[in-house]
């Protein structure tokens with residue numbers, strides 16, 4: 583586990599928000615912090631992602647996706663395949679449909695046509711409960727607008743995916759510290775800057791070690807150094823759990839941390855050569 587993510591021992595666990603609220607904060611020397619790493623334009627390669635056709639089920643398959651709002655067709659005939667362990671960046675001009683695509687994958691919106699399979703399971707064939715459980719257990723989502731719950735503290739916001747999945751909540755503290763917000767656990771979202779809110783949203787998306795991380799402009803509000811630290815954290819988390827990720831970004835620096843860069847245009851997703 584990366585140093586920044588080491589937290590308190592697994593024995594210090596609790597299963598509900600109430601228990602978690604009552605539990606003592608870890609002492610300073612056991613709390614992980616996001617340490618500034620020297621700027622480094624390159625990242626170590628992730629373990630080789632599986633390749634299609636090797637008898638391995640893709641983590642995600644989009645087949646012929648179409649979405650329109652009113653008369654406006656946003657996505658059409660969109661095909662996309664993400665193999666286990668892959669970390670992909672999607673770029674594209676504003677309004678082209680990047681957030682729409684992530685929302686469809688996350689099941690927050692429904693396609694007008696086409697198929698979406700997560701781990702080989704067709705979301706359209708799943709009932710509401712199955713789809714909710716699948717989202718809750720397997721997906722982590724960093725929303726472009728963060729969507730933190732205003733009446734919950736930062737710690738409660740980050741602990742939410744753990745509580746909903748019946749998991750020990752201790753990792754919430756560790757993740758908050760990992761994104762550089764140790765000591766802010768009991769603040770409410772209204773007290774935070776845009777970049778700090780973004781980091782809380784990232785901690786919440788990663789805390790339950792999702793199989794698929796969907797991150798919509800995860801570093802859009804961060805300075806370059808903090809953005810680099812956060813991307814390094816994302817990669818470390820993904821590598822540690824063998825998960826995969828799609829990040830949507832306008833930043834070439836952020837995209838260059840991915841294994842594969844795709845550009846969404848009106849006529850579909852196109853592979854971009856990495857510089």
Ligand SMILES: Nc1ncnc2c1ncn2[C@@H]1O[C@H](COP(=O)(O)OP(=O)(O)OP(=O)(O)O)[C@@H](O)[C@H]1O
Pocket residue numbers: 651656674675676677678679680681682683726
């Ligand atoms: N719920 C909605 N109702 C109507 N139109 C929508 C809705 N959601 C998105 N759109 C439209 O779909 C298009 C694509 O929006 P989307 O948010 O996916 O773009 P984007 O590529 O994420 O842009 P940005 O880079 O600015 O975030 C836009 O023209 C937007 O106005």
Ligand SMILES: [Mg+2]
Pocket residue numbers: 680681682726798
């Ligand atoms: Mg968007």
